Amino acid sequence: MASFIIRRLGQALVVLLVMSMLVFAGVFVIGNPVDVLISPDATQEIRRQVIAQYGLDLPLWDQYLHFLRRLLSGDLGTSFVFNMQVGTLIAQKLPATLELTLIAVLFASAVGVPLGIYAGYRPDSIAARVIMAVSVLGFSVPTFWIGLMLIMVFAVQLGILPAGGRGETRTLFGVPFSFLTADGWAHLILPALNLSLFKMSMMCRLAASGTREVMLTDTIKFARAAGISEATILRRHVLKLISIPLVTVFGLELGSTLAFALVTETIFSWPGLGKLIVDSITSLDRPVMVAYLMLVSALFVVINLCVDLAYVVLDPRLRHGRR
Amino acid sequence: MTHLLNVRDLRTWFHTDRGIVRSVDGISFTLERGEVMGLVGESGSGKSITGFSLIGLIDRPGRIEDGSSIRFDGRELVGMEERQLRRIRGKDISMVFQDPMMTLNPVVKIIDQIGMAIRAHEPASDAEVRRRAVEALARVRIVDPAHKVDQYPHEFSGGMRQRVAIAIALLHRPRLVIADEPTTALDVSVQAEILKEVKSLVAEMGTSLIWISHDLATVSSIADSIAVMRRGKIVEAGPVRRVLETPEHPYTQGLLDALPSRSRPGELLASNATEAAGKMDFSGLGGAAIGAPPDPAFVEARGVDKIFLAQAGALRRFAIRCGLARPPVPVRAVSSASLTIARGEILGLVGESGSGKSTLGRILCGITPPTDGRVTVGGAPVMDGNRKHGTKVQMIFQDPFASLDPRRTIFQSVAEGPVVHGFCTRGEARAYVDRWLRAVAFDPALADRYPHQFSGGQRQRIAIARALAMQPEVIICDEPVASLDVSIQAQVINLLMELRRHLNLTLLFISHDLSVVHHLCDRVIVMRHGEIIEEGSAAQIFGAPKEAYTRMLLEAIPRPGFDIARVPGI
Known part of the structure; x- marks a missing residue:
């Protein structure tokens, strides 16, 4: 068992190293941040100074080595745009995303799996047919559209739930969380539901076919x-026998939701990582992009x-x- | 006293889109307390459906038709509410299934599986469940039950798992146990032990038993009475001795005649299926073996070893060097096996599962390279490096369902090899394939259909035709009749004997079924733990075995209380 974990950790390190090279090279190709950072009417002297300050004058491999060296000492670099530590920046946004995705994925499993087991247990019943039909919808209707509809119905028409933001938060272990207050839940429920529908359908169909x-x-x-x-x-036979594919999908979905919740976060103006990465891509904020993608790969490795x-x-x- | 079980006009029909399938069609029988009844029939005869009908576990679209009656201990089971039926299941009537690999849940501990079965009918504390589970395992003679209850099914051998299943079935001391082919998936020696144990357990508990099987020999060794089923009906029933000695129905007679143990070795077996399939037509067949001079060592294996070794990765090798991990354990499948087969001879290779007989067969065929040793056919090595050399040796596998490509027609499957190896051109393929299909009594007009449209026996004949079409001189048969019904088995055995005679083929026949080997083979080799432990003519091995292991295998062949071979009427 121990040798298995050690082997997997070794593989994880290799994966992260390869990933860091790909990310670094990829981000380099996207565009030159200098064009965005420096106003066009700056003098040549200022231009040169700024480029040197960010280390952009060095060859790519040199920049990469610098990056690695800093990474090993726990320093992810400084954002070009916000002019603050990338680590701090991500740490500020991560709890919001973590909270949203965990609630969404847990909700998807808690609802999807029992529905799926029922649909697989009585496949000919009307309820099962309805469940399976709705799950196809959950798969195929785009997330952004459902998000907009949820806002239209619950926030605009009925006016019972807020359309965006995190609402009131309470601090736990020095980190603000929404799920500790009633107002926070009111803000959480729509984006979490929106995010979980696709996963719910997936878990449901998987549980149904397994059952x-x-x-x-x-x-x-x-x-x-x-x-x-x-x-x-x-409870004791079927659930245990179908749990392996369910856990696989649960893990994959948890990872991809954490990494790519940005559509939902954008629609519901949820101040999470998704918004941060979109902003940093438009402003070619290389350190943030690199750090974010590295974080995503690390998350996937850990979840797997x-x-x-x-x-x-x-x-x-x-x-x-x-x- | 009334009968324990009184079945009247039981009809279980399956209402499918294509019409009604009458799986069980009006059968009646009675069973006394403590009686052991054998329910015999070939696949599709409805014997298993009968078992499931008795316990009320018929899945839709099947249902027990109105007018059927199953009276168990004075109570009518047909039409009984599901809740009440569930109270009877497992408590008064329980069931054991064929495949012990499939019946126990692989991810639940034995004690929990037993606990669920106990608590299904009575509340029990954890301590009591443990005490009763240990007791139940001890009853079916599982060694060290106190420790074994905490294990998972995969830590048990096949025979042990079936014992656990039997233990679960006997938990509540039921009055009736239905056993559906419970020993079919097991080795002969294990089968013999389980038969003996079940017999003494039911006698001790006074339980009635319905033993469902396709194997007349097994049934006759355990049952008091016997019922023969065919196409949903009981064609003959009575005390076991009467039915086997003076069968009244021609179908029962046919089943008995198809048993290899009842005819003299080497004779063609009486088989309705052979007659139904039509004549084998050997005209126009070629083959290098026809008219070849005799050669006492045509196939020769010298000192063949096969060791399977898991490959360790780089990190693991490093860990092994540092003493952090154990090196992978090599598995010795075959060790220093030497044998010869004369041209035109049928050599039987017998042994229990795991004895290495299939691996040796694959090495002789040139599919698996041996770790050490040398295999030659007609003086030339069968392998060229790691690749098979030529087409002289072909193989037939156990499962005709798995060995034919389901997406190719029969013609495509049979024609592929000969075309690639130049035995015929693409244009001639049709006529060429037809000739070989006729040789195995298969109608060439059906060659454009797909494998799933044929029965097991037909498929095995197609597989044989496919092997023959490569014009081999040697055929390795790996359990070719193990998954077939008796009459179909007789047909395939007849076919192999005819082919050997007409085409001068050399056969290696791998089997765990000693009665078939006795009937078919000239010489026999016995394998155990990868080693050849005894070798001799069929008469020697079966008449005067030298090794204790061979004797044990022979004694394990199920026999009725009387000598079935001496039964008149053959």
Whole structure:
């Protein structure tokens, strides 16, 4: 087990290193920040000074080495635009995104999985057909459109929920969170719902197809022949058997939601990472972009490791096979 | 006293879009307390559906039709409410299934699976569940049950898993146990043990047993009475001895005649399926083996070793060097095996699962390279480096469902090899394939259909035709009849014997079924743990085995209380 974790951590380091090169080279190609940073009527002397100040006069590999060296000492660099530490900047925005996506993904699982199990358990019932049909909608209707509709209905027409912002926050461990206040929840609910619909459909369909398959196996027949009740069969047999694909998708979705919640964040003016990255791309704020993309890859690596560890917990065959 | 079970006019029909499938169509029988009844039939005869009907587990679109009656201990089960039925299931009537790999949940501990079955019918504290689980495992003779209850199914062997399933079925001391092919997936020696144990357990508990099987020999060794099913109906029923000694129905007679153990070795088996398939037509067939001079060591293997070794990655190798990880354990599948097969001979290769017989077969065919040793056919090596050399050796596999490409027509599957290897041109392929299909008594007019449109027996014949079309001199048959019904099995055995005679083929027949091997093979090799432990003519091995292991295998062949081979009427 320990050797497995060590091996995975080693692989993760390699992935991050390769990713940092790709990101660095990619960002370099997008455009020259000098054109955005310095006003066109600045003198040649000022131009040269600014370029030297940001280290933009160095060759790319030199800039990369500088970046790596600073990274190893925990310094992600300074934003060109905000003129503050990128680490601080991201740390300010991350809790908002974290809060939104965690609530969205948990909500998606808590609602999607039971609905899916039901739809797979009674595939011919009307309720199951409705669930499956709605889940197709959840897949195919674009997130931004649903977001706009939610605002139109609940904020504009009914006027019962706010259209954007984080609302009142309360501090926990020195970090502000919305989910600790009633006003915060009012602000959270629409964007979280918007973000979770796609994932909910996915979890639901996955749970439904898994359940349908498992219900036909001899394991279930044998359990029924032993007189075990249907509720126990669903809870103790089916849920355990379908959990592995569900955990896989849960992990992937958690990662991609954290990284790419920007459509929802933009629509609901949620002050999270999504807005930060969009702003930094338009202003060619290289340090922020690089740091953000590195953070995203690190998140994916960590989540995937957790998913692999979850497999080992869920499936005893892996636990003993790896001895 | 009334019967424990009284089934009258049971009809279980499946209402599908294509019409009604009458899986069970008006069967009646009774079962006394403590009686063991064998329910025999070939696949599709409705025997399993009968079992599921009794326990009330028929999935839609199937249903038990009105007018059917199942009276169990004075209570009518047909039309009973689901809640009440569930109270009977597992408590009064329980069931054991064929495949112990599939019936136990792989991700739930044994103790929890047993606990669920206990609590389905009575409340029990955790301590009590543990005590009863240990007791239940001990009852089916699982060693160290106190420790084993906390394990998962994959830590048990196939036989042990089936024992756990039996333990669960017997938890509440039911009055009736329905066993659906419970030993079919197991090795002969394990099957023999389980048969013996189940027999003594039901006798001790006074439980009635319905033993469903396609295998007459197994059934006759355990049952008091027997019912033979065909196409949803019971064609013959009675005390086991009466049915086997003086079968009244021609179908029962046919099943008995198809058993290899009932005819003299080397004779063609009586088989309705053979007659139904039509004549084999050997005209116009070629083959290098026809008229070839005898060669006592045509196929020769010398000191063949096969060691499977998991490849360790760079990091793991480093960890091994530092002593942080254990090196991968090599698996010795075959060790220093030497054998010869004379031209035109059928050599049987027997052993239990894991004995390395399939691996040896693949090495002889040139599919898997041996770690050490040398295999020659007619003096030439069968492998050229890591690649197979020539088309002299072909292979037939166990599962005809898996060995044919489902997306290719029969013609495409059979023609591919010969065209690639230049036995015929693309233009001649049609006539060429037809000739080989006729040789295995397969109608060439059906060659443009896909594999799923054929039965298991037909598919196995197609697989044989595909191997033959490469004009091999040697065919390696890996359990070619293990998944087939008796009458189909007889047909394939007949086919192999005819082909050997007409085409002078050399066969290696790998099987765990000793009665088939006895019937078909000239010589027999016994393998155990990757080693050849005994070798001799079929008469020697079956008449006077030297090794204790061979004797054990022979003793494990299920036999009725009387000698079935001496039954008159053959």
